[in-house]
Amino acid sequence: MTIVEKILARAAGRDTVKAGDVVEPRVDLAMSHENGALVINQFLEVFKDTGREPVPWDPSKIAIIFDHRVPAESPKTASNQKKIRAFVARHAITKFHDIRGDVGGICHQILPENGYVRPGFVVVGTDSHTTSHGALGAFAFGIGATEMASVWTLGIAVNVEVPETIRVNVTGRFPRFVGPKDLILHLIGVISAQGANFKVIEFYGETITRMSTSGRLVLCNMSVEAGATSGIVPADEETLRYLRDEAGVKEKLVPVTADSDAHYVRVVDIDVSSLEPQIACPHTVDNVKPVGQVAGTKVHQVVIGSCTNGRLDDLEIAAGIVRGKKVAGGTRMLVFPASGRIYQKALAEGLIADFMAAGAVVMNPGCGPCLGIHEGALGDNETALSTTNRNFKGRMGNPQSEVYLCSPAVAAASALTGEITDPRKGTGE
């Protein structure tokens, strides 16, 4: 069995399952953000006229993290957040992260750094980038708000078809200024935005074994941009180290690994030793080119952060490039750490001072400009270069603008020149 087959077999109380089977797995963690307001609405609708008390099946397994619009940008959002706080208090939901500088942040960082996700878990989230949590050896997938209301009611995901799995083998050492973001953009370019639709991607190889959990989160985060239901990195020593040392998990952890005769519908081999920095060009994530092909493109706004690339190692790379230099005139550089905890570490390391001295604006943790709903919108005919995960038309709030996606190294080097720049040349050194 593949990893997802093993996880779903256990969660459905069966010895074996295979791709195509329909199962109803118990859910180990159910995550929502501000769209919890819609989940609550649908949840109450389920219980309407049933005579049953609308109580979630297990409040200890529900996580709610405010990140999409923090602090609230409008009375409507503030009222949605208020409604959620009341529900959280009423049902004693403890995995709740309000708008706070100490424990707040983006859901796809808050779940890992608090040890909420464990190897072998079934995780559902009302956010498409829930795929991120496969980085810890879990099966984690995005669902809609009504489906979450069903999970809150029944404690299971109803009628789940066991997905097929694509195996990606990664070998080689990354060249300087090339990393996990370039790997996943390259993979999406190779298999296309539909290449993994309804499938899981398992990541293997020496490059993955050496990769930090932070890098693995980048791979799994963006697996959904190839259509994947989930990305999964098999839990290993690094996973256990991260969960014990960084997330403070005390309980016994049991990695789930694939059988040697597991069936894969496709195998993709990638050698990263000669990989160049990759750029996803407008308006699809699979429109991927090596940086040299788009170098020189004028950039009005550089964004570093998000659930994809807002972690400490990302900020270290970017700060290392801009330290002692200045963001180009006519270009805005916005930095969004992924959580309050990361923000505080970046402060302690002096990274925030480096960014500000260079002319960058450091914002509070949150989804920020990534999806164009809150702040950092683009003007007509402006171009953004961003470490986020989507470049769809209108993504940053303006259909008359363009978004290019890249790594933190490319973003930082480009902020200094005001145009898309290869960090391996000139300013990056």
Place this chain on the structure above:
Amino acid sequence: MATIVLKLGDDISTDVIYPGRYMATVLPSETPQFAFADMTQFNAKLKAKEIPAGSIVAAGKNFGCGSSREQAASALCGHGLTIIAEDFARIFLQNSINLGLHLVICPGFAASEGEEIELAKETVVNKSSGVSFPILQLPRARQAIIDAGGLIPYTRQRLLASTHRAP
């Protein structure tokens, strides 16, 4: 007979169907005003009720890719649109089934805006070109939800059938 009122290509994202800046609006009764909000002319026709229920939006592959926002499905549902595409992204397909938005999976479907089509159980016939295209059935795993009239009534049935809920 139904008219194709909008023809789109591949990889139409939920950012196009329902732009992120309207996500604070969540209720299915309120989301339809923002359907295809950035396609201003089409959105204006929808809001002016110039598009009759049952009209067709035709698209290529991977319709509804991207965000899990359920507003993308509820907004289209509110206008009574039917979506015919070569295939759909997973979460959008699921949300649409859950909310009762009519989706038709039709590989190879070719038609232009303004053309009339006839929607049968197993085929779509383009009345203008005379060509008929086979329909792929929705995932069988979800049939029970469709039969129940959506995920809310389905979950309610399951809740009432259970003496206790999953531990």
